[in-house]
Amino acid sequence: MSPRIPQLRAAGLSIAALTASLSAAPPQAQFTTQSELVVLHVRVTDRGGSYATGLMAESFRVLEEGRRQDVRFFESTDAPITVGLIIDSSGSMRTVRDRVIAAATEFVESSNSEDEIFALVFNDVVRPVLKGPEPFTGDAGRLRTALADVFVPEGRTALYDAIAEGLAYGGPGTHDRRALVVLSDGGDNGSAMSFRDVMAEVQSSNAIIYTVALADPFDLDTDPKRLSRFAETSGGKAFEPKDVAGVHQAFQQIARDIRHSYTIGYEPNRTDRRAGFRRITVEARAPDGRRLSVRTRTGYLAQAPIRRSE
Numbered sequence: 001m002s003p004r005i006p007q008l009r010a011a012g013l014s015i016a017a018l019t020a021s022l023s024a025a026p027p028q029a030q031f032t033t034q035s036e037l038v039v040l041h042v043r044v045t046d047r048g049g050s051y052a053t054g055l056m057a058e059s060f061r062v063l064e065e066g067r068r069q070d071v072r073f074f075e076s077t078d079a080p081i082t083v084g085l086i087i088d089s090s091g092s093m094r095t096v097r098d099r100v101i102a103a104a105t106e107f108v109e110s111s112n113s114e115d116e117i118f119a120l121v122f123n124d125v126v127r128p129v130l131k132g133p134e135p136f137t138g139d140a141g142r143l144r145t146a147l148a149d150v151f152v153p154e155g156r157t158a159l160y161d162a163i164a165e166g167l168a169y170g171g172p173g174t175h176d177r178r179a180l181v182v183l184s185d186g187g188d189n190g191s192a193m194s195f196r197d198v199m200a201e202v203q204s205s206n207a208i209i210y211t212v213a214l215a216d217p218f219d220l221d222t223d224p225k226r227l228s229r230f231a232e233t234s235g236g237k238a239f240e241p242k243d244v245a246g247v248h249q250a251f252q253q254i255a256r257d258i259r260h261s262y263t264i265g266y267e268p269n270r271t272d273r274r275a276g277f278r279r280i281t282v283e284a285r286a287p288d289g290r291r292l293s294v295r296t297r298t299g300y301l302a303q304a305p306i307r308r309s310e
Contacts (some may be wrong), residue, residue, distance in 0.1 A: 003054070004159065018020065024234045025245050036267060036268055036302070036303070037072070037073075037223075037265050037266075037267060038064075038265065038266055038267070038268060038280075038300060039073075039176070039263065039264070039265050040062070040235070040263070040264045040265070040266075040280065040282060040296045040297065040303065041177060041206070041208050041235060041261050041262070041263055041296065041297075042060070042235070042261065042262045042263070042264055042284075042294060042295070042296040043235075043257060043260060043261055043262075043294070043295045043296070044262065044284045044292050044293065044294055044295075045292065045293045045295075046286070046290075046293070047290075047293075048077070048290055051247075051260040052194065052284070052286065052292050053076075053260065054076075055076065055262065055284060055286075056074075056220045057071050057074035057264075059284050059285055059287070060074075060262075060264060060282060060283065061282070061283040062264060062266055062280070062281075062282050062285075063280065063281040063282075063283075064266075064268055064269075064270065064278050064279070064280055065278055065279055066268070066269060066281075067269060068269070069266040069268065069269050070266060070267075070269065071264055071265070071266050072265050072266050072267055073263070073264065073265030073266075074262070074263070074264055074265075075262070075263040076262050076263075078112060078116035078174070078259050079111070079113050079176070079177060079263070080115050080116070080175045080177070081115050081116075081175050081177040081178065081179055081258060082116040082117075082118075082136070082170045082173030082174070082177070082179075083111065083115055083116070083117050083118075083170075083178075083179045083180070083181065084118050084119065084120065084166045084169060084170050084179070084180045085104055085106070085107070085118070085119040085120070085123070085129075085180070085181050086119075086120050086122070086162050086163060086166045086180055086181065086182040086183070086184075087100060087104065087119060087121050087147075087151065087175055087183050087184075088121075088122060088123075088157060088162075088183055088185065088214075088272045089121040089122060089123050089150075089151050089152065089153050089154075090122075090123040090124075090153060090154070090155055090156055090157040090160070090190075091123075091153055091154050091155060091156075092151040092153070092185060093214075094153040094154075094159070095215065096309070097151055097153055097249070098245040099244040099245075099247065099248070100151075100244070100247060100276075101144060101148060101151060102248070103153065103247045103248040103251045104119065104147060104251070105140045105141075105142075105144040105147075106140075106248065106252070107181070107250065107251040107252070107254070107255055108137075108138065108139075108143050109140045110251075110252060110255040110256075111138070111255055111258075112259070113138055116137075116138070116173045116174065116175055117136060117137055117138060118130060118135055118136050118169060118170065119143060119147065120147070120165060120166055120169065121147075121150055121151050121161055122157070122158050122159070122161065122162035122165075123153070123154060123155035123156060123157065123158065123190070124155040124156050124158055124190045125158065125161075126158060126161055126165045127150055129143070129146045129147055129150055129151075130142070130143070130146050130170070131146070135169070135172070135210055136173060141277075155190070156187055156189045156190035157184065157185070157187055157188055157190050158188065158190035158191040158192075159166035159182075159184050159186070159187070159188040159191060159227070160188050160191035160193045160194065160195060160197070160198040161190075161191040161192055161193050162182075162184075162191075163182060163198050163201075163202070163209070163230060164193055164197070164198050164201050165182045166182070167180070167201055167202070167205050167207055168174040169181050170207065177204060177208075177261070177263065178205070178207035178208070179208040179210065179236070179258055180208070180209045180211070181205055181206060181210045181211075181212070181251070181254055182209060182210070182211070182212065182227070182230070183211075183212045183214065183247065184211075184212075184213065184214070185213060185214055185215045185222040185223075185224065185227075185229060186211075186213045186215060186222055186223040186224040186225070186227030186228075187222045188223075188225055189280035192295045193249075195226065198230070199229070199230070199233065200236055200301065202230055202233050203233060203277065203299065203300055203301045204300070204301045205234070206300075207234060208234050208235055208236045208240070208258075208261075208297075209230045209231050209233075209234040209236045210231055210236040210237055210238075210254045210257070211227045211228055211230055211231045211236070211237075211238045211239065212239045212240075212241065212247055212250045212251070212254075213227050213228065213238065213239065213240045213241075214241060214244065214247060215240065216304070223299075224238075224240050228240075231279050232298070233297060233298055234297050235295055235296040235297035235298070237253075237254070237257060237260045237295070239253070239254075244298075258270060264282070267301070273302075274302070275301070275302055275303055276301070276302055277299055277300070277301055277302070278299050278300055278301075278302050279295065279298065279299040280296070280298065280299045280300065282294045282296050289291065
């Protein structure tokens with residue numbers, strides 16, 4: 001297996017590589033030289049929609065703001081992942097509670113046995129599902145029992161707070177690959193954070209977000225299109241099942257999608273070091289030259305150089 005990707009710092013996009021020092025000079029303001037490692041989780045399919053497996057690093061072309069980048073890290077194995085299930089437990093979920101618990105349980109059963117899985121439920125507030133000193137599990141039975149204890153549908157919907165908490169909660173996980181699976185109707189009437197705030201956090205994270213919008217067409221608060229923007233920005237996928245039976249199918253498709261992922265890392269080849277959003281394009285071709293369909297995140301928020309005083 002390839003060496004582990006270096007642990008990304010809180011922003012999820014870069015690691016400090018070197019610290020500038022001037023040992024012979026008098027104390028003065030200094031800057032750290034910073035080597036950014038941008039990590040992309042890439043799904044590739046052919047014209048028929050089947051996963052394109054067995055590709056090598058040279059099969060990919062990575063562009064940042066239109067400029068070709070050199071791939072420094074490549075992994076094509078089914079590496080373990082830290083996954084968070086972010087489940088709406090507001091009053092609108094009352095009639096589908098048991099089916100959602102069953103779908104979440106089957107998702108764990110379909111995952112890699114070495115995956116770290118956590119779950120959060122949210123209504124007016126966000127609550128962890130797994131109690132005690134072990135916040136992650138790969139045990140479907142443990143997750144099912146814990147969900148049954150805390151999943152009590154009532155109250156309003158703090159969707160944005162839940163996504164932000166999910167990104168932070170997965171931080172202590174030991175796996176380099178991260179994903180969130182968000183089940184909700186897309187509406188939000190209880191968060192302290194705004195849509196814009198959370199979108200900035202998504203852009204600053206290397207986590208993939210999958211969304212499952214179980215929307216009531218008669219509920220004016222539902223907003224599945226806004227929910228899908230989190231998925232599209234992160235390189236994940238949005239699902240809009242027509243009924244609760246479709247939730248099971250969506251969770252199974254997500255489990256398969258996670259298993260068929262390439263991981264690509266590069267250090268940006270650019271002279272502009274200012275903070276801001278950097279747009280990414282990834283292209284892939286089959287060994288016979290055919291162009292393949294690629295899904296990954298649309299870009300990332302670059303960090304400003306770190307300044308420190310001595």
